[in-house]
Amino acid sequence: MNDLREELYRLPGGEKFNLCIQCGTCSASCPSVSAMRYSPRQVIALVRAGMVQEVLHSNAVWMCASCYMCTVRCPRDIQPTELMHTLQLLAARLGLIADRSPAPAFYRAFRASVKAHGRAHEFGIMFNFLLGRPGKALRMLPVAISLFRRGRLSLRVPRTRGASELATILSALRQGGESETPAALTVAQGGVSA
Amino acid sequence: MKAYSYFPGCCCDEGTGVAYGISTRAIAAPLEIELRRLADWNCCGSAPMWALDSAEGACASLRNLALAEQAGLDLVTHCSSCYLMLRKAHTVFTRDTALSFQLRRALRSAGLEYGGRVRVRHLAEILLDDLGPEAISRRVRKKLTGLRVGCYYGCQTVRPQGIDHPEFPTRLERLVASLGADAVDFPFKTRCCGASLMFSEDGLALSLVRKILESATARGVQCLVTVCPFCQINLDAFQRHVNGRFGTRFNVPVLFLTQLIGIALGLEPRSLGLEKNIVLPAPVLAAYVG
Ligand code: SF4
Ligand code: SF4
Numbered sequence A: 001m002n003d004l005r006e007e008l009y010r011l012p013g014g015e016k017f018n019l020c021i022q023c024g025t026c027s028a029s030c031p032s033v034s035a036m037r038y039s040p041r042q043v044i045a046l047v048r049a050g051m052v053q054e055v056l057h058s059n060a061v062w063m064c065a066s067c068y069m070c071t072v073r074c075p076r077d078i079q080p081t082e083l084m085h086t087l088q089l090l091a092a093r094l095g096l097i098a099d100r101s102p103a104p105a106f107y108r109a110f111r112a113s114v115k116a117h118g119r120a121h122e123f124g125i126m127f128n129f130l131l132g133r134p135g136k137a138l139r140m141l142p143v144a145i146s147l148f149r150r151g152r153l154s155l156r157v158p159r160t161r162g163a164s165e166l167a168t169i170l171s172a173l174r175q176g177g178e179s180e181t182p183a184a185l186t187v188a189q190g191g192v193s194a
Numbered sequence B: 001m002k003a004y005s006y007f008p009g010c011c012c013d014e015g016t017g018v019a020y021g022i023s024t025r026a027i028a029a030p031l032e033i034e035l036r037r038l039a040d041w042n043c044c045g046s047a048p049m050w051a052l053d054s055a056e057g058a059c060a061s062l063r064n065l066a067l068a069e070q071a072g073l074d075l076v077t078h079c080s081s082c083y084l085m086l087r088k089a090h091t092v093f094t095r096d097t098a099l100s101f102q103l104r105r106a107l108r109s110a111g112l113e114y115g116g117r118v119r120v121r122h123l124a125e126i127l128l129d130d131l132g133p134e135a136i137s138r139r140v141r142k143k144l145t146g147l148r149v150g151c152y153y154g155c156q157t158v159r160p161q162g163i164d165h166p167e168f169p170t171r172l173e174r175l176v177a178s179l180g181a182d183a184v185d186f187p188f189k190t191r192c193c194g195a196s197l198m199f200s201e202d203g204l205a206l207s208l209v210r211k212i213l214e215s216a217t218a219r220g221v222q223c224l225v226t227v228c229p230f231c232q233i234n235l236d237a238f239q240r241h242v243n244g245r246f247g248t249r250f251n252v253p254v255l256f257l258t259q260l261i262g263i264a265l266g267l268e269p270r271s272l273g274l275e276k277n278i279v280l281p282a283p284v285l286a287a288y289v290g
Helices: A002-010 A014-019 A025-029 A040-048 A052-056 A069-073 A080-094 A103-117 A122-131 A134-149 A162-174 A182-189 B010-014 B018-028 B046-052 B054-071 B080-093 B098-108 B123-131 B133-138 B171-178 B202-218 B229-236 B239-246 B257-264 B282-288
Strands: B002-007 B033-037 B075-077 B120-122 B148-152 B182-184 B223-226 B254-256
Touching: A002 A014, A002 A040, A002 A052, A002 A080, A014 A040, A025 A040, A025 A069, A040 A052, A040 A080, A052 A080, A069 A080, A080 A103, A080 B046, A103 A122, A103 A162, A103 B046, A122 A134, A134 B202, A134 B239, A162 B054, A162 B098, B002 B054, B010 B018, B010 B229, B018 B033, B018 B254, B018 B257, B033 B123, B046 B054, B046 B080, B054 B075, B054 B080, B054 B098, B075 B080, B075 B123, B080 B098, B080 B120, B080 B229, B120 B123, B123 B133, B123 B171, B123 B257, B133 B171, B148 B171, B148 B202, B171 B182, B171 B257, B202 B229, B202 B239, B223 B229, B223 B257, B229 B254, B254 B257, B257 B282
Parallel strands: B002 B033, B002 B075, B075 B120, B148 B182, B148 B223, B223 B254
Antiparallel strands: none
């Protein structure tokens, strides 16, 4: 698993993981920490110790809400949010199922919708995701009904000419077989400007 | 009248955030903003696509950026997630790595080019920087005097970088004040609402929403405004859920900022999609409508 660690260290920003002073500011700022098997600070410590697999098997990365509070507060300018995203990517790529986290299934339902229609069809996504989860479906039902009554849940499947163009682009992306290289991972460390 | 390319985003176009799209288009004309819908736009990829395969997410956003570049105008979106994703794709693409080469080649397969010249902007930035609170104030026909409004920023509008300070933003308050309302500060205005975790981890997300509503109501707000469709749905549509789970009795309308501006401009509530809110704002707004 040290290959994975090396891969993470090679990312833009990855060289900073060694600067972490384990101050815990990230964990203290994290809205999800109570539900995470490993806190953001622990995730960094585990990655540094070469225990990436450990992290990928846990629910920690899928509990991240992408709120960026850890990122704006970290005194060492590490970007734990981007690390969480990269680890999600890694888990998805390696096909690791985090312990009972339903988030990946939700993400997959979302992606399938965008690939099929060019846009996210919320009703279809909810339907697909909740199909095999009766307990959750039952809890969500009143909300779904009230949204539907207010005209906020469209049954109409979106149609855009862009869908086929997007499909062309995505399939071209896969040609050349570069998707398995670390290059695909570097996106996650993108940061934001513009 | 200044013109922009307009990127509505999936949920604000005809989904759960449809009232945001409706009210944005409704206030554009009176504020003399021209929003030219980007033809054939597609989903920005959003967090799920970026998480499963970030190169795919980037491609989804880049196709929109390439289209906007052809139009030659700033690209405006009112969704905080689209705002973040589109800018992230721009950053990744213009960094000139092996990946950006790969992305460029993928775009070309559809006959598209992106030259890195598009400015992605949040609608709130247009209101604040291009128009300005004073100009909006001059167009107000129904002053919202006495209305106590809490501005809920949430996360991605201000983090990691956005329209204001990542932890202590105050600019939306200036817009609300320009409508004549009282902008009420509350401690949790930049705390996360759980965003898409509401689906995968509803227990956790509901407790986050509860804390935000508690923080705001303790300061006596009559309504909240937001500029993010996910914040809106979590705080509005799941409010009853929170009440059921925690035995609380919240009944706070959560408006899109554009809806509140529309009321102050004297527009009809129906033309602002106000009847689509789950916690209906009519009682709170009664004094200012009609
Ligand atoms: S806030 Fe930064 S330095 Fe502190 S523990 Fe977290 S990652 Fe390490
Ligand atoms: S970005 Fe993720 S890890 Fe960081 S504070 Fe927010 S939820 Fe926690």
